[in-house]
Amino acid sequence: MSCRLIDDRFTARWIAEANEYSNYILGRIVSHNHDLYVVSTSETEMIAQVSGKLNFMADSVADYPVVGDYVMLDRKNSEHGNAIIHGILNRKSLFSRKAAGKNAQIQPIAANIDTLFICMALNNDFNLRRLERYISLAWESNAIPVVVLTKSDLCSEITARIEETEKVALGIDIIITSNIEKNGHDDILNYLKPGMTVAFVGSSGVGKSTLINLLTEDTHIATNEIRKDDRGRHTTTGRELYITPNGAAVIDTPGMRELAMDTADVAKAFSDIEEIAKECRFKDCKHEGEPGCAVRMAIKAGELDEARLRNCKKLDKEAKYEGLNSKQIEKEKIETMFAKVGGMKNARELGKAKYKRDEW
Numbered sequence: 001m002s003c004r005l006i007d008d009r010f011t012a013r014w015i016a017e018a019n020e021y022s023n024y025i026l027g028r029i030v031s032h033n034h035d036l037y038v039v040s041t042s043e044t045e046m047i048a049q050v051s052g053k054l055n056f057m058a059d060s061v062a063d064y065p066v067v068g069d070y071v072m073l074d075r076k077n078s079e080h081g082n083a084i085i086h087g088i089l090n091r092k093s094l095f096s097r098k099a100a101g102k103n104a105q106i107q108p109i110a111a112n113i114d115t116l117f118i119c120m121a122l123n124n125d126f127n128l129r130r131l132e133r134y135i136s137l138a139w140e141s142n143a144i145p146v147v148v149l150t151k152s153d154l155c156s157e158i159t160a161r162i163e164e165t166e167k168v169a170l171g172i173d174i175i176i177t178s179n180i181e182k183n184g185h186d187d188i189l190n191y192l193k194p195g196m197t198v199a200f201v202g203s204s205g206v207g208k209s210t211l212i213n214l215l216t217e218d219t220h221i222a223t224n225e226i227r228k229d230d231r232g233r234h235t236t237t238g239r240e241l242y243i244t245p246n247g248a249a250v251i252d253t254p255g256m257r258e259l260a261m262d263t264a265d266v267a268k269a270f271s272d273i274e275e276i277a278k279e280c281r282f283k284d285c286k287h288e289g290e291p292g293c294a295v296r297m298a299i300k301a302g303e304l305d306e307a308r309l310r311n312c313k314k315l316d317k318e319a320k321y322e323g324l325n326s327k328q329i330e331k332e333k334i335e336t337m338f339a340k341v342g343g344m345k346n347a348r349e350l351g352k353a354k355y356k357r358d359e360w
């Protein structure tokens with residue numbers, strides 16, 4: 001099934017904003033490849049590119065459209081060439097990843113997601129530390145996370161895995177699925193209401209595309225054939241938006257190999273520790289043996305897992321380190337800006353080069 005046209009169920013909340021640009025046509029990005037985008041409008045699907053102005057004004061990759069974005073287009077059809085994207089409407093949410101590494105930039109993945117399905121397989125992909133990172137990034141994105149434990153057919157200790165997951169995914173729904181046994185699909189379908197947008201993220205090979213194919217009753221997305229062992233090759237290379245038979249938008253993403261913290265909300269992912277820490281005597285308590293430390297007391301009383309505190313500290317440290325790093329990036333940006341003013345000739349080229357480099 002190809003992506004159907006966007007309709008009022010999706011556009012209602014954007015109509016008011018779109019009115020400000022009454023000369024333009026509203027479209028939604030369904031996929032993109034380098035600087036070419038596929039956009040869906042109420043009438044058709046066509047190729048589009050960003051306008052020269054949008055390109056020139058862009059400060060970072062986040063200023064370019066991503067899958068799920070609502071955009072203003074200059075034409076109804078592509079009879080006379082590719083459409084031009086003149087603006088991106090305010091995003092309700094934006095899920096970004098950050099590759100590990102010193103100078104890694106933020107990579108926006110998908111926009112305007114209501115529910116973010118964080119997929120993790122119940123085999124050797126199962127990793128609670130990685131799940132914590134995903135949960136942090138999910139809260140940061142403004143989408144509501146749901147944890148999907150996939151490939152339950154490969155796991156004989158499902159109850160134990162769920163219990164472990166519950167300790168990390170506080171207040172987050174957990175769904176167990178198997179694409180082989182066709183389990184848990186109804187639980188996922190509950191979130192796919194008309195007009196809603198959901199996205200699937202998680203490591204390569206956990207079965208995201210297979211699941212989406214089954215949900216959209218489609219064999220449109222490339223997956224590896226179903227097999228009973230753990231191996232699965234990296235398959236999804238583009239990011240795509242599909243529409244389910246009942247009118248929900250589903251975004252597939254390629255598996256992410258590394259996931260580093262950015263401004264991700266560590267505190268929210270560890271809200272249990274935050275809550276206990278409110279009772280610490282010192283406001284800036286590091287829970288490292290200070291007197292009156294409520295966190296230490298909770299660990300002693302067996303109410304909090306010491307390992308969880310360690311992970312929280314580790315992520316916090318990483319996030320701070322990344323913060324420092326982004327300041328350096330900022331400094332670099334300012335220097336580049338002055339270089340631009342000094343020698344305008346290269347300004348546009350600079351912007352373009354930056355965009356290319358940041359793609360993945």
Ligand SMILES: Nc1nc2c(ncn2[C@@H]2O[C@H](COP(=O)(O)OP(=O)(O)OP(=O)(O)O)[C@@H](O)[C@H]2O)c(=O)[nH]1
Nearest residue numbers: 179205207208209210224225226232234235236255
């Ligand atoms: N055992 C088992 N294998 C599955 C299940 N779902 C998918 N697979 C297999 O796992 C492999 C990867 O599935 P994909 O759907 O391509 O995985 P993906 O998450 O989309 O991977 P990327 O696109 O690389 O991010 C394939 O060989 C699938 O047949 C499942 O529920 N159980």
Ligand SMILES: [Mg+2]
Nearest residue numbers: 208209235236
């Ligand atoms: Mg895939």
Ligand SMILES: [Zn+2]
Nearest residue numbers: 280285287293
């Ligand atoms: Zn403390």
